Amino acid sequence: MKLNKLIVASLMALGSFTAANAAVTITFNAAFSGGLSSNLANTAGVVSNGLKWGIIVDTTGNSFLSQYDAVAFTQGTNTTLTVGNVATDDRLILATSLTSDSGQGGQALEGDFTTPGGNGGVDGLIFALANGVAAGQKYFVVWIDESTKKAGALGNAAFVIPADGQTVSHDSPFLGVDPVRGATNIQFAVPEPSSMLLGLLGALGFIRRRR
Amino acid sequence: MKPIIPTTLFAALLAVGAANAAATDPVGYVSLGDTTSGNPAVKATTDVMLSIPLARPTEFAGVVASKGAGTITIGGNPGWTTNQWVPAVTPATPYLLTVTSGTEEGLFALITANTTDTATVTVIAGNLANVAANDQVVIAKAWTLGSLFPVGTAPTGTQVLAFDGLGVGINVPASQIYTMAPANWLQTFGGSGNANGTILYPGESFIMRTAGNPVASLVVSGEVPTWNHKTIISKLTAPGTGQDNRISYFSPVGETLGNASVPATTGDQLLIFDNSTAGQNKGASAIITKTPTGWLGTFGLTGDQSGYQIGGGSGYVYRRVPSAPAGDVTWTDEQGYILNL
Numbered sequence: 001m002k003l004n005k006l007i008v009a010s011l012m013a014l015g016s017f018t019a020a021n022a023a024v025t026i027t028f029n030a031a032f033s034g035g036l037s038s039n040l041a042n043t044a045g046v047v048s049n050g051l052k053w054g055i056i057v058d059t060t061g062n063s064f065l066s067q068y069d070a071v072a073f074t075q076g077t078n079t080t081l082t083v084g085n086v087a088t089d090d091r092l093i094l095a096t097s098l099t100s101d102s103g104q105g106g107q108a109l110e111g112d113f114t115t116p117g118g119n120g121g122v123d124g125l126i127f128a129l130a131n132g133v134a135a136g137q138k139y140f141v142v143w144i145d146e147s148t149k150k151a152g153a154l155g156n157a158a159f160v161i162p163a164d165g166q167t168v169s170h171d172s173p174f175l176g177v178d179p180v181r182g183a184t185n186i187q188f189a190v191p192e193p194s195s196m197l198l199g200l201l202g203a204l205g206f207i208r209r210r211r
Numbered sequence: 212m213k214p215i216i217p218t219t220l221f222a223a224l225l226a227v228g229a230a231n232a233a234a235t236d237p238v239g240y241v242s243l244g245d246t247t248s249g250n251p252a253v254k255a256t257t258d259v260m261l262s263i264p265l266a267r268p269t270e271f272a273g274v275v276a277s278k279g280a281g282t283i284t285i286g287g288n289p290g291w292t293t294n295q296w297v298p299a300v301t302p303a304t305p306y307l308l309t310v311t312s313g314t315e316e317g318l319f320a321l322i323t324a325n326t327t328d329t330a331t332v333t334v335i336a337g338n339l340a341n342v343a344a345n346d347q348v349v350i351a352k353a354w355t356l357g358s359l360f361p362v363g364t365a366p367t368g369t370q371v372l373a374f375d376g377l378g379v380g381i382n383v384p385a386s387q388i389y390t391m392a393p394a395n396w397l398q399t400f401g402g403s404g405n406a407n408g409t410i411l412y413p414g415e416s417f418i419m420r421t422a423g424n425p426v427a428s429l430v431v432s433g434e435v436p437t438w439n440h441k442t443i444i445s446k447l448t449a450p451g452t453g454q455d456n457r458i459s460y461f462s463p464v465g466e467t468l469g470n471a472s473v474p475a476t477t478g479d480q481l482l483i484f485d486n487s488t489a490g491q492n493k494g495a496s497a498i499i500t501k502t503p504t505g506w507l508g509t510f511g512l513t514g515d516q517s518g519y520q521i522g523g524g525s526g527y528v529y530r531r532v533p534s535a536p537a538g539d540v541t542w543t544d545e546q547g548y549i550l551n552l
Contacts, residue, residue, distance in 0.1 A: 025384035027400045032392065033368030033422030104403050107392055111368065111422070124400045126384055165382025166492040167372055167418075 022164035026055075027124030028141070028171055029117065031108035035174035036117035038102050040152060042145040045182040047120040049101060053143040054094035054125065056081070056153065056186075057161065059132045064090055064140055064153060070189040073144055078131055091133055092142070095125035099143055115176060124169075135163045145183040153185040236269055236434050237552065241463045243429040243524040244419065245487045251425035253365070258372075258493055259486040260526030262416040262459030263354050265433030266309075271350040275310075276328075278342050283308065283320075284329040285348070296322040296330060296350060302395070302408030305353040308332055309438060313346035315339075317439030317543050319413070322350070335412055336441045336541065351434070356389055356396040357407030359431060366424035367391050370399075373409075373417050374457040376445060381453045381530055385418065413461040414442025414542075416526025420491060431524065436461055437552060441543045444474065446531045454531040455482075462546045465520025468499065468506045472544035475501040478532030483511070486525065495528070522546075 028037040041047045052073050056064050068090075069082045076096040080087045102108065102121025109116055122141065129135060139159050142151045156173040241264040244252030253259050276286035296306040308330055310318040318337025322330045330350075332339075352358065356371060372385035388400035389409060396406040411417065413436070419426070440461040446454045460466055468481070478501060485496035497511030499519055506516045521527065 022380065022382050023378060023384055025386070025388075025400070027388060029399055030422065031368065031390045031397060031399050033390075100403070104397060107394075107397055107405075108390070108399065113367075123403075124388070126378075126386060128380075163492070165384055167385040167388070168492065 022129040023126060024129060024135075024162050024165065025124060025126040025167040026162065027167075027169045028122045028174060029102050029108070029124070030111065030169045030171040031117070032113065033111045034169060035171035035176070036102040036108060036110050036115070037121040037171070037174040037178065038118035039178040039180045040099050040120035040122065040143045041180050041182045043148040043150045043183045044145075045180060047118070047180055048145075049099050049119050051099040051120075051143045051145065051183070052094060053097075053099055053122050053141070054092060055139040055159075056142050057091045057093060057133045057137050057139045058089065059091060059134070059137055060089040061138060062089065064186065066185070067187045068189070070149070070191050073146060078127060078133070080131070089132075091131060093125065093127045093133070095122065097123050097125075110175065118178075120180075129161070129164060133161065135161050137161045142186065143183055144188075148183070149188040149190050150183045151186040151188065152181050152183040154181060237437065238268075238432070238434050239265065239463055240430050240432040241265060241524045243431060244426065247487050250487065251427050252429040253369075253419055253421045253426035253486075254489045255421055255423055255425045256491060257425075257489045258418045258420050258484075258491045260416055260484045261419055261429075262524055262526045263359070263411055263413045263431075263461065264463045264522070264524035265431055266413070266436050267352045267354060267358070268434055269349045269351050270306075272311075273348055275342060275344055275346040275348060277344060278339060279329075281333070281339070282329050282331050283339075283342065283348065286328075286344075289328055291325055291327050293327070294325055296325045302355070302357060302405055305355065305408065305410050306350055307335075307353045308348055308350050310337065310342055311347045311349055311438040313341075313343055315341040315343075315346065316545075317441030318342065319441065321353070321410070336414060336443050338541070349438075354411045354413075355407060356409045356411065359411055360391070360396075360419075360429070362391065362393070362395060364429065365391055365419070365426040366421070367393055368422045368424070369426060370420040370422075371396070371417055372420055373401075374415075375401075376456070377447070379447045379452065379454070381455045383455050414440065414459055416457045416459040416528075418526070435463055435548075436546070437549060439543050439545050440466075440471075441541065443539050444529055444531065444542055445539050446535045446537050449537050450534050453533045454535075456529040456531065457526060458529045458542075459524075459526050460522035460544075462522035462548070463524070464546075464548060465522045466544070466547055467517060468519045468521060469517030470544075470547055471521060472542070473501075474540045474542050476532050476535050477501050477503050478534065480509070480530040480532075481506075481521070482528035482530060484526070484528075501532075 103117030320332035482495035
């Protein structure tokens with residue numbers, strides 16, 4: 001009996017050591033049982049497939065900003081957003097997928113078996129609870145028009161990071177016919193022309209010196 | 212193949228349902244999910260952890276003549292037609308080749324092409340290097356979403372949550388989601404399109420998730436495996452991080468942990484989930500931990516759990532201890548009932 005207690009204690013210690021490893025899956029479509037996301041649009045308001053999308057996690061609950069520094073929109077990455085090169089509390093987690101037809105050509109309907117999905121939908125993403133992202137934090141779905149560096153943002157009371165290991169569907173905001181939502185809420189800076197110009201001048205100088 | 216199992220013996224062995232002992236292969240059926248009398252197999256808005264308990268009917272049995280790099284040649288001129296085991300149909304009808312005797316008994320591999328006597332394979336579990344001439348093999352269709360759970364088995368909107376085994380660490384969420392549509396399974400996360408041909412391998416486990424409507428019953432009919440259970444348990448990172456594996460024991464009936472030959476390291480854990488309780492994203496109802504001398508109940512169960520039975524179409528999480536080295540270990544075991552066949 002004593003031996004067992006010792007074993008249990010040591011195993012519990014091992015268990016707590018691993019508790020930092022965590023991930024969650026959030027989906028935004030519940031075919032035939034809930035809502036289907038659709039009608040996410042570019043800055044011009046044109047519903048678009050092929051847009052990069054993701055979530056911005058508001059790690060301290062102070063909402064998101066309307067402007068951030070430039071970001072490399074690399075799918076599958078988790079990035080701290082900055083303003084004036086100062087880190088904010090917001091993290092951008094980009095999905096590996098792009099906006100697409102949530103109805104898959106009419107194969108999927110919402111839970112009412114009537115409302116179709118449509119273009120400009122988002123399927124879901126899987127990400128680690130790391131780098132300050134934790135269960136219980138609020139997030140916004142964002143979709144990005146890279147031509148304007150603008151993103152649309154959709155918040156909802158349901159958009160809360162789930163607990164470690166969970167697979168959840170946050171489809172309820174997409175029940176019924178979705179309004180067209182343009183990528184107009186957030187402006188990401190474009191790389192500064194001045195820095196690009198300096199680089200160009202430096203290159204020209206190098207070439208001239210070689211001559 | 213093993214001889215016929217007398218119906219009475221089979222029923223006694225499996226205790227899972229009536230058997231058809233007319234053929235040379237033992238067959239039977241297994242109820243999945245919540246098997247409590249009077250309860251639906253899956254309550255509404257509920258997750259159950261499931262696995263494959265039976266094989267599909269054998270369509271070819273033969274003997275290995277030789278093997279190559281990713282190929283197995285059958286002796287005795289089997290006379291296959293080219294790509295007979297990779298039919299060009301939609302949805303895909305994948306076939307598995309399983310080694311049923313010899314050192315590598317239980318190895319199973321997906322057939323990707325074949326000539327008149329040689330199959331090109333992708334090994335799923337096992338080591339092809341250990342396969343030798345005169346080893347016996349069988350070929351059968353793989354279980355797929357569409358064959359295990361045909362349309363109508365569960366209400367439209369029911370989902371299957373799958374795990375690709377690439378998620379690092381513990382508490383790994385689903386990497387693919389499939390949804391039952393009116394005409395077929397549809398992949399709705401991690402991909403898209405008709406998913407009827409998605410393979411469900413023995414030794415793995417997955418979740419069936421209901422929405423507003425329950426699944427009345429889930430009954431799987433098939434061939435009783437008369438070859439070793441074999442699956443892979445992975446550790447994706449160096450010591451310091453634990454690793455969850457969605458596993459199962461390929462058997463229609465329970466096998467005790469103490470007799471299951473689990474290649475366990477002290478501190479490894481088996482997470483057990485209660486398919487009879489309602490709810491989604493349920494936590495483990497019990498945890499059994501490997502000790503230096505056996506299996507100990509450390510949550511929900513106490514004391515020696517060497518007699519705890521696994522198998523029968525249930526799914527589990529096998530959590531590798533953080534101190535384990537990175538890499539795969541192969542779990543092979545001869546099911547106890549085979550000794551009585």
